[in-house]
Amino acid sequence: MKAAVLSFPGSNCDTDMTWAIGEVAGQDVQLVSAQATSLAGFDCVVVPGGFSYGDYLRSGAIAKFAPIMSALKDFAAAGGFVLGVCNGFQILTEAGLLPGTLQWNTSLQFICQPTPLIVANARTAFSTAYSEGQQITLPIAHGEGNYYADDATLADLEKNGQVVFRYAENPNGSRNDIAGLTNARGNVLGMMPHPERAVETLLGGTDGLGVFDSLINAMKGAPADVATRTFA
Amino acid sequence: MFKAKIFVNYKPSVLDPKAEVIQNTLARLGDDNVQHVLVGKYFELLLSGDEAAVRAQVDRICDTMLANINTESYRFTLEPVSDGAVTE
Amino acid sequence: MLQQELSPDQIATEKPYLGLGLNEDEYDRLTELLGRRPNFTEVGLASGMWSEHCAYKYSKPVLKTFWTKNDRVLMGPGEGAGVIDIGEGKAVVFKAESHNHPSAVEPYQGAATGVGGIIRDIFSIGAKPIALLDSLAFGDPKDSHVRQLIDQIVAGIGDYGNAIGIPTVGGETRFADSYARNPLVNAMCVGVMDTDAIQRGKAAGVGNALVYVGAKTGRDGINGASFASAEFSDEEAANRSAVQVGDPFMEKLLMDACLEVTREHQDALVGMQDMGAAGLVSSSVEMAGKANSGMTLDLDLIPQREPEMTPFEIMLSESQERMMLCVKAGHEDEIVALFKRYDLDAVVCGRVDEGHQYRLLHRGELVCDVPVAVLTDEAPVYHQKGVQPARLQQPAPDFEPGALSLLSTLRQLLADPNVADKKAIYRRYDAQVQTNTVLGPGADAAVVRVRGTHRALAMTTDSNGRYLYLDPEIGGAISVAEAARNLVATGAEPLGITDCLNYGDPTKPESFYSLAESAKGITAACKAMNTPVISGNVSLYNETNGEAIYPTPMIGMVGLIEDLSTITTPAFKQVRELIYVIGETGPDFNGSLLQQVTTGAVAGALAPFDLTQDAATQRRLLAAIRQHLVTAAHDVSDGGLLVALSDMAIAGGLGAKVDLPLPASWLFSETQGRFIVTVAPENQVAFESAMGDDAHLTGVVQPAVLTVATNDQTLTVPVHELATINEEALPCLLK
Structure with a gap:
């Protein structure tokens, strides 16, 4: 697998992500500047966490205008796999690649803690390494992770099986306990918890490896389209 | 030259955690007749051009950047101002 | 600013300098050094x-007594931060800085900019910041003003560190009434670098360029350095000047850019320094001073956020996120x-000159022309005399706790905010970004892996004003020794310290006495623990309406773990493992948390303790940990043995059955030099022979319940009950 990790001014989990994919999962990975305009040659694209452009207007609101974003939209439209984590998730919703939006946590406080999650759908390209209903623990670290979508959108998400991870103990007020979800096609995943922070026993756990293992499996001998079809 | 005064806030159907906290705190402090709190953002832009063009432009800026139209609505006013206002 | 219009002669008669923090003697000194009357800008720079x-x-004569050098120290005090060799070609860089006054006035921005400033100090040396710690002290959280301060200070620290992407891995939060109006906000930053890339803040080489980089200069925080050196009173509340606003996004760009310069443009860079206290003047003139250079700056070239700024305002502004670089002539374009x-x-704003004058041009006029040394080496130094405060001359009689119930006292201490679980505070900090955090907040010390090596760094902050209030010398030594014990408990060898010296008005002999005496204790303990002072700062005038805070030196200590597999935590791991108390327990209740909680104050004399023996015990325990003989370790501090045992039980979700042949009340004594550790049964012999007489076998780990026998009382309590008390106390107090 050859992965691109996007780096916006203010991204701060970009090198953590390249470490997890490169050093730990042993894949080909490259940082790609938000100023770049092409994603040719990559099998998947990761939008990492951080505070892109300071996140002063709304999280992800400025990042969606970065030069790389039209290439990212084309990449996703062509069925390429896109993973957005934390600020990456916020950017993907702002850019319209995922439904809904992320509001302030109901406590109005930033929360950093290990958080139990339930795998709600283990048939997506991002979750086959887990089993359905499995409880895993991943760290969260965000102030604006409270997922909101209107009732009709939520009903669609549930009907299509787009919810991939749910909080076992909702820390932020997210509707339907949503911690991570895909687009309807299943090739774009956004999640607030940080899988790249849970890939080494030394640092407290390896429950996050499944996300990367799933992607690697989805990529093996299967063009993106085939992999996404297995989801439906 | 026009000054656009832009207000952005959550749509009524969207739960706003900040507004909730403010309303609950006010109630706790005795201001329990506060029926509703709306928290929003306020922007001012100075733009040159004719009014119709500026109006369309501000609409576009709000739609694409200043508001997230999934959850937020916006309204704005345009006031004609003299060119000297820029340096104020 | 009207005063700008004053001529040198008018300044002499109207004395505007008094409002800037210069007294008449200092003004006279300045006049004498210059051989003429200074103009307004020059007076401002001197202030x-x-x-x-x-x-x-005031503190220089004291700071000179610190022990600052051993064979591992690569750079000691005097630069942005100190540097210590950690092997494998790497060095650790660290420093702590106080932001007490700004945080009292504007808690959110005061705390945020404190974090921003200390980060710049670290990357100005060329080190990548890898961790932040915060030592905070507040008044009673039952006071709503204190709660507001806590909320805003914690938010400010979190928002800055979280956004810039440096994990906040540890620190401490203490509570005592003496900090009610004067909170302590001491931020520490730790960085790692290659030993061959150390930068210094110097401007050398005639013709080389001074390059200003980062945020524009505005009128924020003007003369903050003098402001920080004055005490508060209610009447002055209205005068408190604007605190600067932090921008972590800008700082991240600045950090990444400066690190790229030090990494890839070594040949172009002469020196680099943060613009901290006293902004542009301090960074530039100190760079000239360290290289014995002269310098001319053209203020019209300084990027300015506001129109019509005077030279005084430009030079003394403390706008954040700015750095000064000295770049070799010919390399300006590449750096810009x-x-x-x-x-x-990024603009070239001046050049290094021949000679030793510091010159400033503004709109074509020479507005300052003074010898560099006048502003640096020739600053006045005051040799104060200390007087022992009355409370220390005749200490109150020893505190005798009398009859107490083990269980209700334990509950009371576990719920005290000083001992309570601090998750409500630290979960607002991103502790894991950079993915190297092995042990985050909540342990004795934080442990952060050093990428590219097999090593890790342990780090902690320690302060205990209660002890120093009773005896500044012994209390100062305790702060260092306890920090060392925190590190040893994780399996680290202490390397060195940074400090923030938080005291009252140094012109008051009692305050100065505390500062000078505690320095003696700190120095003695630093030598015993082999931990030189490599950096630090001083925060004096921590007084509100004439009342000083507890004398509070904050010790930030860093230690080295050479093998990742030896990292040890306080949590009980396995039932049937053996529990040892290391060190002796005596009736040491003066200054204890028990005394504070049960009487509402601290009093009495502090018992001396044997630093040499403490250090020897620590060395033996560290050796045992490195041989994998210890499965859990925790130092015994606030609240004594029973609180420490409860911590280990709560952290591990396991109980303990222990027999402590002591009077029940001694379980809350705070005798120095103690640890509690667990050892697997098969390692009993090896452990006991490694520790000798220091180790006392007192019990075993058991499931779920803490069972304690003493000479006169027993205690049986489910661990989950203790956990609930400990975890719910602070959220409840902060509500």
């Missing part, structure tokens, strides 16, 4: 550079272009 914050005029790539302002 900033001669403040305690920049010149350490690098910063432009990060969307940062």
